Amino acid sequence: MAKHDVDLSLLFHALADPTRRSILARLAEGPARVTDLAAPTGLRLPTVMRHLSVLQEAGLIATSKDGRIRTCAIVPDAMQPMRTWLDRQQAVWESRLDRLDAFVMNVMKERAK
Secondary structure, three states: OOHHHHHHHHHHHHHOOHHHHHHHHHHOOOOEEHHHHHHHHOOOHHHHHHHHHHHHHOOOEEEEEEOOEEEEEEOOOOOHHHHHHHHHHHHHHHHHHHHHHHHHHHHHHHHHO
């Protein structure tokens, strides 16, 4: 299995959870402290830290620590491998649908004769 496949699995896994997606949406506005990210979720801090760990492992966020304050920031290009893979899948399926359409049109023309 190629290295980018593992990255894709981590990305899709990280994005599979609505809490992690909402954290990413908040971080798209700018860096935030962990406590600020935890507040709207209603989850305990250790649970939010596990979510952040999953996002960081997938490369979607980066964290920094200044004293006792941990700040998270989104990594802008982290989703590029997923976009590339989805674009390829879209091209494959569009090609398949085009061939199916051509086949159906051929069958209809043959029946019309």
